[in-house]
Amino acid sequence: MKNFTLFFPEKIFFGIKKLNDLKNIQIPGYKGILITGKNFAIKTGLIKKIKYILSDKKIVLFNEVEPEVSVETVDKAASFARQENIDFVIGLGGGSALDCAKSVAGIYKEKYSVKDYLDNKVKINKEPLFFIAIPTTAGTGSEVTKNAVLKYTEKNIKISLRSEKLIPKIVIADPELTLTMPPDITAYTGMDALCHAVESYFSISANSFTQILAKNAIKLIFDNLYIAYKNGKNIIARYNMLYASLLAGISFANAGLGAVHGISHPIGAVLNLQHGLVNAILLPFVLDFNKKAIKKDLKILESNLNCSLIQNIKNLNKKLKIPENFKLYNVSKEKIDYIISKMEFKTGSMSYNPIKMDEYKVRKILYRIF
Numbered sequence: 584m585k586n587f588t589l590f591f592p593e594k595i596f597f598g599i600k601k602l603n604d605l606k607n608i609q610i611p612g613y614k615g616i617l618i619t620g621k622n623f624a625i626k627t628g629l630i631k632k633i634k635y636i637l638s639d640k641k642i643v644l645f646n647e648v649e650p651e652v653s654v655e656t657v658d659k660a661a662s663f664a665r666q667e668n669i670d671f672v673i674g675l676g677g678g679s680a681l682d683c684a685k686s687v688a689g690i691y692k693e694k695y696s697v698k699d700y701l702d703n704k705v706k707i708n709k710e711p712l713f714f715i716a717i718p719t720t721a722g723t724g725s726e727v728t729k730n731a732v733l734k735y736t737e738k739n740i741k742i743s744l745r746s747e748k749l750i751p752k753i754v755i756a757d758p759e760l761t762l763t764m765p766p767d768i769t770a771y772t773g774m775d776a777l778c779h780a781v782e783s784y785f786s787i788s789a790n791s792f793t794q795i796l797a798k799n800a801i802k803l804i805f806d807n808l809y810i811a812y813k814n815g816k817n818i819i820a821r822y823n824m825l826y827a828s829l830l831a832g833i834s835f836a837n838a839g840l841g842a843v844h845g846i847s848h849p850i851g852a853v854l855n856l857q858h859g860l861v862n863a864i865l866l867p868f869v870l871d872f873n874k875k876a877i878k879k880d881l882k883i884l885e886s887n888l889n890c891s892l893i894q895n896i897k898n899l900n901k902k903l904k905i906p907e908n909f910k911l912y913n914v915s916k917e918k919i920d921y922i923i924s925k926m927e928f929k930t931g932s933m934s935y936n937p938i939k940m941d942e943y944k945v946r947k948i949l950y951r952i953f
């Protein structure tokens with residue numbers, strides 16, 4: 584028996600055409616900022632649609648979020664928002680756009696640079712602005728988490744802005760918004776969601792509630808990711824993947840992750856590779872490394888899923904054309920040392936791994952994959 588505390592957004596609107604529910608939300612104030620990526624929301628007409636649904640509000644647009652959002656972009660968006668004197672924030676897009684919007688909502692009232700929070704000079708003390716998260720990919724889980732992953736350019740690292748206050752107030756998860764995701768992004772974000780589910784299932788902070796969510800997410804991803812990858816217009820597969828991503832997101836927001844995420848952030852930053860791709864390659868290796876410590880839970884999970892977990896992940900990676908390892912990137916021993924030097928062992932994802940990690944153990948894993 585384990586005691587636990589759970590954190591959730593205030594309301595989650597999930598399902599087809601749920602974007603229209605925006606008009607039924609009691610949004611405080613009149614003026615809001617819509618934060619999104621450079622092209623997607625304009626190309627798909629989503630900005631127009633959101634402005635139409637919220638026609639009784641004034642919406643200003645910040646559409647400069649890059650695929651891996653940097654601290655400079657967050658600061659730029661926050662000063663633009665302050666200049667416009669806004670009342671609420673809407674984040675629309677993949678993890679990067681949502682993390683940027685989440686950060687802006689969090690730091691808006693205090694007027695510091697986001698770097699001051701990341702350097703632990705200041706804390707988020709004031710209540711963030713009312714924040715609505717609308718994901719257009721199925722994987723990052725950012726819409727339900729209390730952290731935003733940002734690229735700290737000067738330090739060449741990815742780092743999380745963390746606070747319980749950052750959990751979005753409202754989530755609108757509409758599978759129709761994910762229909763235009765290209766196959767590679769579908770694969771990478773879907774494998775990221777699988778990593779969230781698997782890592783949170785075996786996390787040292789997992790509880791029976793988070794494990795139920797994680798187990799269901801794993802099954803949904805095994806059954807639907809390849810279908811969504813092959814046929815992006817399959818709304819049932821898209822629905823199931825967005826649902827799986829939400830379940831996995833709530834699971835890891837409450838149970839933590841593990842060594843895959845601890846190792847993957849510095850690899851992604853150094854090799855400039857997509858987060859989900861790096862995770863997908865790492866997952867079978869880290870599971871194999873953790874095997875001794877997770878034996879009992881793994882057996883229960885595998886009998887529930889009726890499959891071999893590691894083998895199934897390897898098969899799925901192959902079908903999604905994800906490489907087996909990083910050997911094609913020709914990473915030198917010096918670069919591996921540099922990657923390890925950027926890792927956090929005592930805090931963040933690594934601290935939830937079922938085997939306590941240190942430099943020596945990570946090096947053992949990295950020598951197998953590089």
Ligand SMILES: [Fe+2]
Nearest residue numbers: 723775844858
């Ligand atoms: Fe992730």
